[in-house]
Amino acid sequence: MMIDFSLYVITNRDLSRNKTIIEVVEEVIQGGATIIQIREKNLPTRIFFENAQTIGKITKKAGIPLIINDRLDIALAVDANGVHLGDEDLPLKYARKVAPHLIIGYSAGSICEARKAEEDGADYLGVGSVFSTKTKIDAGEAIGAKKLEEIKRAVSIPVVAIGGITLVNLPEVIQSGVDGVAVVSSIIGAESPFQATKKFRFTIDYLRKGKIC
Amino acid sequence: MMIDFSLYVITNRDLSRNKTIIEVVEEVIQGGATIIQIREKNLPTRIFFENAQTIGKITKKAGIPLIINDRLDIALAVDANGVHLGDEDLPLKYARKVAPHLIIGYSAGSICEARKAEEDGADYLGVGSVFSTKTKIDAGEAIGAKKLEEIKRAVSIPVVAIGGITLVNLPEVIQSGVDGVAVVSSIIGAESPFQATKKFRFTIDYLRKGKIC
Numbered sequence: 001m002m003i004d005f006s007l008y009v010i011t012n013r014d015l016s017r018n019k020t021i022i023e024v025v026e027e028v029i030q031g032g033a034t035i036i037q038i039r040e041k042n043l044p045t046r047i048f049f050e051n052a053q054t055i056g057k058i059t060k061k062a063g064i065p066l067i068i069n070d071r072l073d074i075a076l077a078v079d080a081n082g083v084h085l086g087d088e089d090l091p092l093k094y095a096r097k098v099a100p101h102l103i104i105g106y107s108a109g110s111i112c113e114a115r116k117a118e119e120d121g122a123d124y125l126g127v128g129s130v131f132s133t134k135t136k137i138d139a140g141e142a143i144g145a146k147k148l149e150e151i152k153r154a155v156s157i158p159v160v161a162i163g164g165i166t167l168v169n170l171p172e173v174i175q176s177g178v179d180g181v182a183v184v185s186s187i188i189g190a191e192s193p194f195q196a197t198k199k200f201r202f203t204i205d206y207l208r209k210g211k212i213c
Numbered sequence: 214m215m216i217d218f219s220l221y222v223i224t225n226r227d228l229s230r231n232k233t234i235i236e237v238v239e240e241v242i243q244g245g246a247t248i249i250q251i252r253e254k255n256l257p258t259r260i261f262f263e264n265a266q267t268i269g270k271i272t273k274k275a276g277i278p279l280i281i282n283d284r285l286d287i288a289l290a291v292d293a294n295g296v297h298l299g300d301e302d303l304p305l306k307y308a309r310k311v312a313p314h315l316i317i318g319y320s321a322g323s324i325c326e327a328r329k330a331e332e333d334g335a336d337y338l339g340v341g342s343v344f345s346t347k348t349k350i351d352a353g354e355a356i357g358a359k360k361l362e363e364i365k366r367a368v369s370i371p372v373v374a375i376g377g378i379t380l381v382n383l384p385e386v387i388q389s390g391v392d393g394v395a396v397v398s399s400i401i402g403a404e405s406p407f408q409a410t411k412k413f414r415f416t417i418d419y420l421r422k423g424k425i426c
């Protein structure tokens with residue numbers, strides 16, 4: 001499966017307004033998300049599994065890859081496309097050993113961390129936080145768009161920018177040359193996740209065509 | 214590896230008196246535990262992984278099997294011997310599919326649940342709670358020694374009795390014909406887990422020789 005990282009939407013039940021994660025996922029797929037990550041902390045394993053299984057059916061039908069945050073066991077059990085890890089999760093090398101063929105993403109906030117993750121077998125990187133954010137994304141201090149560009153240049157695997165990305169700062173993020181942008185609160189916490197996704201997707205596509213320069 | 218379920222000790226950091234889970238594991242192995250389960254809820258994955266990895270080295274050296282509660286990913290990453298699941302964890306069938314060769318234990322509290330788990334591919338059962346207990350063990354109401362015996366007879370896989378087992382009620386548990394007893398608080402919460410394990414082990418061995426009848 002070729003992965004389109006352009007608009008990487010991350011779920012978080014705490015940010016959803018009276019909507020289940022499943023309803024939100026359906027909306028963001030309709031709106032043009034190219035990849036979905038389920039990031040739900042402190043759910044009992046069975047509940048996380050059941051949600052992931054339901055979402056997996058939706059993403060499969062839509063032809064959209066599904067990534068599970070942290071829980072390699074759930075990723076494998078629901079046959080998700082990948083797992084996203086950070087420094088509080090399983091070490092990359094061990095996850096790779098357990099799951100040789102799974103897509104494994106890793107969070108990085110510096111050139112050093114990015115290169116280490118690439119060496120350890122990451123398939124892509126989540127780099128940030130680009131801007132400051134209240135959403136906990138295992139991403140530390142805000143690094144800014146310039147640093148993001150440096151990290152993107154320092155590795156050869158795809159880079160997804162994450163952290164505080166909005167329609168306003170999207171141009172400088174896209175111009176850094178990253179392969180995609182990860183969005184949590186600006187989409188999941190929006191009144192209409194569908195409309196928010198549509199706007200992000202439209203703006204990304206527009207910026208990529210270079211029409212803004 | 215042949216598994217001796219006789220004295221199945223389950224760790225729980227909340228019950229340990231000023232000792233790390235690693236120290237407790239070393240003590241209970243010295244005292245005669247025949248199998249260890251790490252059951253730690255709400256730890257970040259990385260911390261759980263690191264503890265499990267350290268304990269895995271200790272159990273391997275001692276020739277004692279290591280079972281991880283709930284977290285199949287950690288069991289696989291640290292190359293533990295098995296995983297123990299219950300109704301809040303991954304469904305047995307899915308775990309079996311992910312890990313065809315791992316020992317998988319499952320919690321059951323009735324003949325029906327026990328037979329279902331056996332059908333779904335469990336390698337052994339944790340049956341209980343036999344007696345009432347304050348330790349949460351995914352085991353529901355106390356079933357008593359008579360029901361335990363009925364469940365043991367209803368399946369052909371090994372049965373480990375769990376829940377509120379003490380030196381006082383150990384005779385009726387052993388006489389039910391189970392393959393082993395799982396102990397949490399009576400050992401982990403003891404002033405000396407080493408001494409407590411030694412007493413349990415001695416009593417189990419003694420009762421099994423039939424000398425009490």
Ligand code: NI
Binds near residue numbers: 043045
């Ligand atoms: Ni759990």
